[in-house]
Amino acid sequence: MTARLALLRPGVGVTVQDLGRKGFRALGVPVSGALDAEMLAAANVLAGAADGAAGLEILLAAPELRADAGAARLGLAGDLSGVVRRAGGGREEIISWRGVALSEGDTLTLRLGQGPAYLGFSGGLDLPPVLGARSTFLRAGFGGLEGRALRADDALACGAAAGDDLAGPPFSRGRGPIRFIPGPQADHFLPEALDLFTASAWRACADSDRMGLRLSGPRLRHGPSGANILTDGATPGAIQVPGDGQPIVLRADCQTSGGYAKIGCVILADLPRLAHVAPGDVLTFAPVGHDEATAARREAREAFARWRARLAPIGGWDDKRLWTENLISGATSGE
Amino acid sequence: MSYLYADPAEPPTPRVLALGDAAASVAFGARIAPEVRQKVQAFCAALAAAPIEGVEEWAPAFASVAVWFDPDRISFDALAPRLLALARAPASLALPGALFEIPFCAEGAFAPDLAEVARLNGLTPAAYLERLGRLTLEVYMLGFQPGFAYLGALPDSLSAPRLATPRTRVPAGSVAIADGMCAAYPYGSPGGWRLIGRTPAPLFDVSNERRPALLAPGDRVRWRSIARNEYDALAARWRAGGFDPAELRAPR
Numbered sequence: 298m299t300a301r302l303a304l305l306r307p308g309v310g311v312t313v314q315d316l317g318r319k320g321f322r323a324l325g326v327p328v329s330g331a332l333d334a335e336m337l338a339a340a341n342v343l344a345g346a347a348d349g350a351a352g353l354e355i356l357l358a359a360p361e362l363r364a365d366a367g368a369a370r371l372g373l374a375g376d377l378s379g380v381v382r383r384a385g386g387g388r389e390e391i392i393s394w395r396g397v398a399l400s401e402g403d404t405l406t407l408r409l410g411q412g413p414a415y416l417g418f419s420g421g422l423d424l425p426p427v428l429g430a431r432s433t434f435l436r437a438g439f440g441g442l443e444g445r446a447l448r449a450d451d452a453l454a455c456g457a458a459a460g461d462d463l464a465g466p467p468f469s470r471g472r473g474p475i476r477f478i479p480g481p482q483a484d485h486f487l488p489e490a491l492d493l494f495t496a497s498a499w500r501a502c503a504d505s506d507r508m509g510l511r512l513s514g515p516r517l518r519h520g521p522s523g524a525n526i527l528t529d530g531a532t533p534g535a536i537q538v539p540g541d542g543q544p545i546v547l548r549a550d551c552q553t554s555g556g557y558a559k560i561g562c563v564i565l566a567d568l569p570r571l572a573h574v575a576p577g578d579v580l581t582f583a584p585v586g587h588d589e590a591t592a593a594r595r596e597a598r599e600a601f602a603r604w605r606a607r608l609a610p611i612g613g614w615d616d617k618r619l620w621t622e623n624l625i626s627g628a629t630s631g632e
Numbered sequence: 633m634s635y636l637y638a639d640p641a642e643p644p645t646p647r648v649l650a651l652g653d654a655a656a657s658v659a660f661g662a663r664i665a666p667e668v669r670q671k672v673q674a675f676c677a678a679l680a681a682a683p684i685e686g687v688e689e690w691a692p693a694f695a696s697v698a699v700w701f702d703p704d705r706i707s708f709d710a711l712a713p714r715l716l717a718l719a720r721a722p723a724s725l726a727l728p729g730a731l732f733e734i735p736f737c738a739e740g741a742f743a744p745d746l747a748e749v750a751r752l753n754g755l756t757p758a759a760y761l762e763r764l765g766r767l768t769l770e771v772y773m774l775g776f777q778p779g780f781a782y783l784g785a786l787p788d789s790l791s792a793p794r795l796a797t798p799r800t801r802v803p804a805g806s807v808a809i810a811d812g813m814c815a816a817y818p819y820g821s822p823g824g825w826r827l828i829g830r831t832p833a834p835l836f837d838v839s840n841e842r843r844p845a846l847l848a849p850g851d852r853v854r855w856r857s858i859a860r861n862e863y864d865a866l867a868a869r870w871r872a873g874g875f876d877p878a879e880l881r882a883p884r
Binding site: 319320321322323324325326327427428429434436437438439477478479480481526527528529530531532534535552553554559562563564565587590591594 | 649650652653654655657659662663676688689691694695700703707709773775777778780818841848
């Protein structure tokens, strides 16, 4: 059984993403994938899809969808709210973090607070993989839906909804500094630059995108070897510092190589937090070693497993009450 | 700190450096040179011949190799000495890749910078193209775009610096040079290299899962200058789906 949905309004900056495209970086193919893979997994769990299935990443404005055939379940993760209008009449206000089954003719109008947010689909979005992944890579125009952001009247196919709508507590993430491992070109900087990097507050610039997050703050000074390096490998999280001394933290769509000295690289466990930095936000960085990075990954896995264990069916509940209760318990668990 | 793994008694390369908690950079030096490229390619060949559990993929650069791994299957501290041992092994002669002869047209609007590049080297455009056509270039690495192959090394007498102001739009297929390297753009993008022609060859094809990029590290390339009418005929035929990379392979 499958379901089909029509996109009544496409939103802005809405692309199909999964966990990314690995195995082709030697050919210059970026990994792409969800900026916040953990939140995509949550949307998938709520929709009844595999954790790494393809869903929608919503960056700037949320879409409006209608179920055209079959029943689909959508999972809402992130700062989303919306209205379901049932084909047979009836209107429900809904809010993340929950699944919602849409029957033929039902529409869902979503509103985005702060992006990115994620929409999961029962069984995952049914699209052909391109080089092993369904992620959209906009600059080369492949993956996802014809390699582009969604448009009005696009049709989306997914698996059929089964079972109950689930709801869970919202994610709450730590507020401390973004952790990074120094190197590989930390020695391209004056000795005081690493201290200045970790002691300073960095403001996110408006011209940031899926490729990189630009930061502004005090100038990080390079040593005699300068800002330019012989082009070498780059990866999401790498903190490049060009000659102006203002760091750029690379994101999912970053090139596979780069020619600027990298003072460090953000650890995997903190990439999801980096995804939610908005223009004007202020952040700080803290150096860690591999042991701390390993512990951070384990903590993130355990927190996700605890979140998953708290999911409960909405049926028969006043879901606003459930959500409020979960919000409180989520906030008191201190994660 | 464990972000740098190097034996202080050893010369500074090779070195294994952390690139976050899921990648490492194996550095063989800091310059573009045939003997460094040889080491980079031999290292990649050794990695392919003896897979390390937990290593996911690797990508060669000019003088280093980025290695991505799953840190929950192998730790950086366990992986780094193994990578270093592979990097230190004497560079066996990596098998040469395929030799491609790629057509390109250097006429009119396809080659807005050809006259200036030739002039900077004291040549006429025709003499520049003739000398370029005699070179066999090596694919050092891919990066910047899917399928963007850095071909080198151009002799100083055929090179030119990057443009002071990059173009906001370089058309797909543009053949360009800068700083001792030559490349063709698989996709349109902004770019600062000097444009000396355009190739009709599909440089990256996502439908070819086994070999999406026409050129892979280690391959060699000769440029063959063609007239506009041949460019148009090839472009039309290849756009219609009649492209087989094998037809660009030159006899060894």
